[in-house]
Amino acid sequence: MSNWTLYEGDCLKVMRELPDNSVDAVVTDPPYGIDLQPQRGRTKPIVGDRKDEAQVLWRAFVPECYRLLKPNTAALFFAGWSEAWVPQLLAEWFTVKACIVWRKNVWGIGYYTRPQHEFIWYCHKGKPPVPDRAESDVWDAPRVPHPKHACEKPVALMRRAVRFVSPVGGTILDPFAGVGSTLVAAIEEGRNVIGIEIEPEYCEIIRQRMAAVQQPLPLA
Template sequence: MSDWLNQVFCEDALSGLARIPDASVDLILTDPPYNLGKDYGNDSDQRSVADYLAWTEQWIDTALPKLTANGSLYIFLTWRFSPEIFVMLKKRLTMMNEIIWDRRVPSMGGSVRSFTSVHDTVGFFVKRKDYYFDLDAIRIPYDAETKKARSRSIFVGAKWLELGYNPKDLWSVSRLHREHPERADHPTQKPLEIIERIVKASCPPGGVVLDPFLGSGTTAVAAKRCGRNYVGFELNPDYCAVIEQRLVAVDNPARPYVRPKVEKRPRASKKAAPAAGGAVEQGENFELI
């Protein structure tokens, strides 16, 4: 067993990635800071635009050599920086999809000077044409009514009808509300439903998933639940403790992870200072997702 495999390192990924051999990771799946001024217990989300893009390019160039020849990368981004970062990645990889995650934000509140942001952007990139992708593992079953409507002889025995259809590039999955049982104490936690879909599709069973910015640890939890190996990095020691508890809970269903009760912090006012590089609307910057 490699000493780096199935480990969460509480350190900066830029230095920690040296632990991981080149060409040893099947999937890089990550949700890096969006540079919108979120509070992660440090200033990692508060850079100038130039510094943020330079830092992004630095960690990308450090992480990409870790991918196997048929590996893939998925990256969560905000629309504010996805164009620049997608161009950056297109110089190094082949882009397969721009996936839109519709967070199902309620139709109240939000910006009054622009259209309210209710989605995240996910880029799907590969190293070469024979990349690993298991569509059958993520098909969405048809309901009984649809199957009945396809009962004509030309549909009999059709594999796709039994297994379901291919998820499209618009994923409508609710964000994790404060009281959601899956929710950890982290401001931008992603739902397991989304992360597990990516892991099943783009990492072979027994393969390795790398997340340079683990946050609440959802990538590691999804990998473990799906029979994959994981490795990742997280700067904040409080989040590292959360990750450890969530991973232990995967092996102990009778003792699920229970988020500690914390006092609700008041939302920042609309007049709060935005991150460097431009104004930030309330719906995007202050709403817990």
């Protein structure tokens, strides 16, 4: 059986309480620093999403992720394309190995170009084992049709992320859990997971989602 743990609170405080070298992977989707506005009142603004706030936040949590990861492990950090400071900051701690593109099935709005993708920075701490087969760096996944969160990621996308960076039975950390897409994906893929989320209402949604998650069947 895989286990999940949810901490309701500020990830900087929670992470500081966790021991060095204790997780097998980080998969996280932090505030991008783009001041995302909610869509027609259906979802609300993201805590920490102003550019100045996000830069302070990333500068504080990235070293904590590095400290918590075991040696020779990998991390995936979601970010927007326009935050050029993100890979620079990650490179102060990690070896930035690739920029994976999440290609969506729908286009956003724009006068000259219409956004259809987001970035996922793939980073190493040390040298993780080489997989049997290398992955494409373009991952297709349809957007969540009726999201409960302005940045909710599809579980299919997060399952691919989880499989890519962690061994079965390993422990994944997501310090910006939102409504828990990484947690659901991790349990469905047979991993343990630690999520942290500052907004109580999203934590409640996570608890409800986790109550319905199916563990994979044990091998006969």
